[in-house]
Amino acid sequence: MRINVESVRKKYENDLMRLPNVTGVGVGERDGKKVLKVFVTHKVPNSELKADEMVPKALNGYEIDVEEIGTVTAQRFDSQSR
Amino acid sequence: MNWSECMYLSAADLASVQKLQSLAVKELLDPKKPLANVIGVGSGVKWTDGKPTGEPALLVLVTQKMEEESLSQVDIVPQNLEGIPTDVMAVGYPFAGGCETFWAQAQNLVNRARPAKGGYSVGHYNITAGTIATGVYDILPEGSVSPPGHGIGIPSKYYILSNNHVLADSNAANLNDPILQPGPYDGGSDPDDRIGILSRFIPITFDPPTPKDQHNNLVDAAIAEAQFTDLDREIYWSGPVRGWRKKANVPVGTLIKKTGRTTNFTTGRITAINATIDVGYGGGRTARFRDQFVTTCISAGGDSGSLVTTLDNVAVGLLFASSSISTIINPIENVRSLLRIEVAEQVI
Numbered sequence: 001m002r003i004n005v006e007s008v009r010k011k012y013e014n015d016l017m018r019l020p021n022v023t024g025v026g027v028g029e030r031d032g033k034k035v036l037k038v039f040v041t042h043k044v045p046n047s048e049l050k051a052d053e054m055v056p057k058a059l060n061g062y063e064i065d066v067e068e069i070g071t072v073t074a075q076r077f078d079s080q081s082r
Numbered sequence: 083m084n085w086s087e088c089m090y091l092s093a094a095d096l097a098s099v100q101k102l103q104s105l106a107v108k109e110l111l112d113p114k115k116p117l118a119n120v121i122g123v124g125s126g127v128k129w130t131d132g133k134p135t136g137e138p139a140l141l142v143l144v145t146q147k148m149e150e151e152s153l154s155q156v157d158i159v160p161q162n163l164e165g166i167p168t169d170v171m172a173v174g175y176p177f178a179g180g181c182e183t184f185w186a187q188a189q190n191l192v193n194r195a196r197p198a199k200g201g202y203s204v205g206h207y208n209i210t211a212g213t214i215a216t217g218v219y220d221i222l223p224e225g226s227v228s229p230p231g232h233g234i235g236i237p238s239k240y241y242i243l244s245n246n247h248v249l250a251d252s253n254a255a256n257l258n259d260p261i262l263q264p265g266p267y268d269g270g271s272d273p274d275d276r277i278g279i280l281s282r283f284i285p286i287t288f289d290p291p292t293p294k295d296q297h298n299n300l301v302d303a304a305i306a307e308a309q310f311t312d313l314d315r316e317i318y319w320s321g322p323v324r325g326w327r328k329k330a331n332v333p334v335g336t337l338i339k340k341t342g343r344t345t346n347f348t349t350g351r352i353t354a355i356n357a358t359i360d361v362g363y364g365g366g367r368t369a370r371f372r373d374q375f376v377t378t379c380i381s382a383g384g385d386s387g388s389l390v391t392t393l394d395n396v397a398v399g400l401l402f403a404s405s406s407i408s409t410i411i412n413p414i415e416n417v418r419s420l421l422r423i424e425v426a427e428q429v430i
Binding site for chain 2: 014025037048075
């Protein structure tokens with residue numbers, strides 16, 4: 001039986017979070033199928049990354065969606081950014 | 083013909099509409115005699131009763147649609163131009179940039195209110211301002227966390243629920259510190275606007291000093307004790323919270339809403355669950371949170387602490403962070419079990 005997406009996330013989360021620009025990992029859906037989501041501050045062309053810095057296309061049969069999320073910050077009012 | 087065929091135009095049809103477009107720009111977007119609400123024109127397909135007809139049409143983009151009776155004769159968009167039908171399409175007010183760049187300016191949630199509802203400004207005396215989620219109370223005798231069960235009885239205290247970084251100044255506060263409504267940035271001062279005192283918060287682990295892979299942050303949450311009569315646990319604009327939902331029953335795609343101090347009432351959709359995400363807290367500090375919901379952007383600075391519910395008022399989470407693209411939410415189940423508080427009387 002295929003292992004569930006949550007176990008796959010747990011197993012690879014720390015490795016994924018160590019990659020450059022990666023700021024989050026989660027579980028999402030695409031076309032009704034469970035996928036792993038990898039959140040990055042910004043996308044970088046593969047040509048600018050070393051082989052061991054790239055987010056894999058899939059893990060244990062679950063496809064990976066790389067999503068640009070920007071910089072996530074806690075959200076109390078910040079008068080300087082307005 | 084099926085739907086997808088009806089949504090596209092042949093090259094000949096497209097050319098015929100586009101030829102008309104310069105005439106339409108002259109007719110409909112003339113700065114000397116502007117039509118009410120019209121902000122653009124385009125080429126496309128006529129839609130009727132929510133379905134594409136396949137017929138070429140001139141699209142007239144408006145900020146909002148109006149009934150013909152409420153418009154003066156000169157402001158009515160003609161049914162057709164040179165034999166090509168028009169289709170009026172509402173697009174609102176477009177703004178450059180992400181969802182953080184615009185929010186309503188006329189705000190009353192930054193004002194003082196007693197009783198204060200969910201959605202109003204609140205804050206520890208040392209911070210700027212955040213949002214009240216709702217009114218809560220301690221889990222009652224016979225109540226339990228796992229499996230979740232509701233007790234019965236008489237709560238001894240009532241609290242405001244919001245974030246640690248709103249009510250406890252990101253761990254820097256002391257218990258019993260004054261909590262102001264509205265928050266200090268919105269003019270709240272102590273003691274005049276003191277609504278409560280800090281009662282409990284879940285400490286956040288930060289990097290520095292703790293390396294991120296050792297973090298186990300689940301919630302950014304705190305409560306402040308307040309007078310029962312100073313709190314109205316309804317959410318401004320949405321009403322009473324009917325219950326709360328376990329995180330396992332909140333799938334990707336769930337539609338959600340919140341009311342908050344800065345962007346008022348907003349709606350969105352959950353795009354990821356079980357997310358681990360690094361969140362900046364200023365001053366170079368980052369905290370890694372596990373088990374989060376990621377949603378489309380529904381917030382801006384000052385909305386921290388907003389209660390996030392389904393469209394039919396079932397609590398699912400506590401809003402605490404965002405980028406210009408997404409908002410991050412703590413599942414309410416974790417907030418409940420860690421703070422040991424009830425936001426509503428049933429699990430739905």
